[in-house]
Amino acid sequence: MSDATLWAALADPHRRAIVALLLERPRSVGEIVEACGLSQPSTSKHLKVLREAGLVRVRQDAQRRVHSLDPAPIAALDAWLAPYRALWNKSLDTLGRRLDETPDAPRTSPPKD
Amino acid sequence: MSDATLWAALADPHRRAIVALLLERPRSVGEIVEACGLSQPSTSKHLKVLREAGLVRVRQDAQRRVHSLDPAPIAALDAWLAPYRALWNKSLDTLGRRLDETPDAPRTSPPKD
DNA sequence: GAGTTATATGCGCGTCAAGGAATATGCAAG
């Protein structure tokens, strides 16, 4: 659950796709397999990496294992990002755009990667 | 460049250290070498990866090449993070600050899951 | 021009991670 495992987990595009899927709603492994087009063993391995990074939790429902996002590591990412946010806010300000200080308002679309 | 290069660039701890160094102030390659304790070729290669990811720019000053942070890709990271921010804001509201070790959260108030 | 400093690149090597196929485990129904 160190920073290294978190970054390594998110470095893979397939795993980011899985995380994006789990953002919509929790899903079983089979659903993720079908949605991502990966093989079942490969998906299981990716999910294991995500679990070890603390990014997802598992709820066992009979034979199915429903995975859901754990927000904490993403909050850690946000904390890592925080010092840099001032930088690019200032840069935008230099360009003439006025931004409020509230780091909110998720106007952006879901991750496209 | 692409999201993939950005994530791959930041996946390496040494490169994140370089980025953190450049957050303070722009630095020449020699300064980064000394600060990070890496070899000069290795540092140059890491800087190349960071340049190709668009994370740093170079200003040539005589023989020195002063590298500085480019805010745009970090803003892209922030945009990627935005959809998840709502998630962990809500979660903090739900769970308070307690960490639960069991996969099934012992929540008291909310019925929705 | 030669020589020195600052940075970049090419090569070889070890390591590590991803993917695929086959197999093993856990769980439920009959």
Next chain:
DNA sequence: CTTGCATATTCCTTGACGCGCATATAACTC
């Protein structure tokens, strides 16, 4: 207990990555 489904794990191969070393390029000085 045997069967069938959902998921996890193992083995193997391959490809990418990082490092150290030596060397190449570029710019400044004399």
